Amino acid sequence: MTDLPSYVLERTFAAPRALVWRAWTDPQLLSRWYGPNVETIIHRLDVRPGGLWLNEMRMGGRSSYQRTQFTEVAAPERLVCLMANADARWNIAPNPMMPDWPRILLTTVTFEEERSQTRMRLTWTPHEASEAEIACFAAAMDNMGKGWGAGMKLLEELLTELKAAN
């Protein structure tokens, strides 16, 4: 794990944690916020370890599909899931536009309550990824070097220099 690059996004909401948790785990609420400017259709949302979230997003007459499997569910503070692109039959599929982008992203969402506000933190890490997928993900990140173990240090330096040269 320490050898893998990860990307973190944080946001604080002026709402109690229970409400933020509900917005993630109630399909009617989740479909209202997940996916900007698209029609989100939730075919299944089974928020428990091993359960699936099958998500379709429609835009301009075309659909894209995501298959997410929950691996850890600790209400109301932590959700861990494996997020992947899928085909129309919900099989995990590589991204046609970006074949070296990690096919599966291990996504960890944590919710911390502070004075009736909720700090949400999303962390993405390539899951069961090839070295090419890991290099692609790492090359894309600005905060390169964070979360990289010593084994990948040379690769990290190579990529940092590559970024600097461009």
Place this chain on the structure above:
Amino acid sequence: MLATISRKGACSAGELGVLFESSQPTISKHLRVLEQAQLITRHVEGRRHMFRLQPTQLRQARAWLERHLAFWEGSLDQLEGLLEELKQAEGKRE
């Protein structure tokens, strides 16, 4: 070092090994990873393997991460709006 590749146009694995003070197998392994990810390209010139930068793939990877983040930032903006709405609805009920 890849700044060096960029400046020189191309570098051999041997030159990179000297520059990085790394063994040939180590350098080769890492060059192979970068090559698989299409971040660099290899040209065989006689007995030497020359490496060049492949900036297109790097740009695409960055663009893809930006798309991923725009998706999430946009979603979280919508979540913020929805939470406001839910809070107000709950306030009215109380």
